[in-house]
Amino acid sequence: MSTPGTDNDGIGKMRPIMTQSSNDAETRAITLRHRAPNRSAGRGFRHFYSIIATIIVFLIWEGGVRLFAVPALILPAPSVIFATIWERRSLYLAFTVPTTIEIVLGFLVAAVAGIMLGILVSFSSFARTTFYPMLISSQLIPKVAIAPVFVIWFGTGLESKVLIAFLIAFFPIMISTMVGLQVIEADMVRLFMSMGAGSTTTFIKLRLPAALPNIFAGMKIGMTLAVVGAIVAEFVAADRGLGYYLLYANGQLDSPGVFGALVLLTVIGVILYYLVEWSQHLFMPSALIKAADLTRATM
Amino acid sequence: MDDRRPSSLAATATEGAAGEPMVRLRDVSKVYGSLRRHGADVEALKPLDLDIATGEFVTIVGPSGCGKSTLLSLIAGLLPPTTGEIDIGGRPVVGPYTDLGIVFQKDLLLAWRTILDNVLIQAEVRGLDRRRMAARAGELLNLVGLSGFEEFLPHELSGGMRQRVAICRALLHNPPLLLMDEPFAALDAITRDQLTLDFQRFWQRDRRTVVFITHNLIEAVFLGDRVIVMTPRPGSIAEILAIDLARPRNLAVRDTPDFARYTRRIHDIFIETGILKAE
Structure with a gap:
């Protein structure tokens, strides 16, 4: 019985030829492992x-x-810190919002630019010979030192802070993108060539997905650095934000106020970090992320 | 795309179709330019002629570095030959030849794709109808004993199972030619025996043209209609043995005097060409 239009190669109705029984033990072991209580x-x-x-x-x-x-001036107790946060909650909230916006915007620009530049430098020898040394040098200038210059150029508003957060955060993202794009085995590329894949198909189906774990590793580092960038920028010139308040409270010898800002900064950083980690699930199968979980190394 | 029924391939099993070989190499050689500035060029393959008939299972055996992988890359059009011409099915090979399947020593499965999607990458890259190909992928996976594993990820499977998936991927588009570069070399001895047996049975269904590279001479004799024995670098064909053993061959055939005659001959060639030192 052959249905027209299908089964054009005759394998349709055949029984397994590479026998199931042959690797039954193997199969069963793997199935069991898979079904074991997770x-x-x-x-x-x-x-x-x-x-x-x-x-x-x-x-x-x-x-x-x-x-x-x-003394609370040297090290306030946690109870004092949390009480301070609660007492000044409207002030802390008003300062948390701008800082969070600076961090998130700085990180997003860094992620887009870092990934794009990583791809560009990986595939264009022109970019590699012209821009790449410049990009490296840009990382050797202390960002704290050029922050005042950015304030002169871009003012004390949001722009200069986003720019500094971006400058600090993009480099690890770019480098990890470049590393990720290079981890492909030569035979893998040959396999794709034999399927008739051009460089665009190879990039979309092979190189980019293979680079994702590295890109996300870079973005996690970038996220933590964006927090540093935003605070540094606020130290230099700002009239609001947690970084600004850190300096202000410090000037007042208000240690509980300083520690309150530090606690909130930590909370923001941790939440944003785990947001980046969670967003991996939008791009990669969860089982693969679990298998590659850095925090679960076994000896 | 070639959509011939396997039955018609089987009918023309060992004789070349109308006397035309499937793969034809004439005067093909390969010299690699040295990467160092004043280094000498490396001659990987001396000029050689070779015909491979439609439906033939050809194994190429030789030591590491004898140029057998180079030979495979030349046939696949992944490397340009330094001299000579290569035809497949009457068409000259210039640039990557796509009407074939390749299986490498590593399974090269994409870690982020399920088993089914790994087989279907072949259809995606070639722009074939995914739904029709998904059905065929399921059938192929069933044939190699992997039905039920479609939604698993590669890291959840053993090495032998992964290599079976790689074979399914190579055959998804039903290519008339299958190239295999030491496909079982990375597997343990027992799994290797099992895959060798299974693959022979698998191949006997449709008797597709296979070029199979190995450094294991037992595997070469067991699987091949003809065994091409290579010399050390620069590679050339030392001798071609026609293997006259009935199929399907079982593991016991390896202990027969006929089988031993072939392996003994290959040993002798290896000693003559200095690959093995006689004691």
């Missing part, structure tokens, strides 16, 4: 443990400050 419970515990550990650190801090009667 570690979702364990993952829940991982968060549980990190929360417990954080609480313990705060308790030791609190206890130490009280036991040795450390």
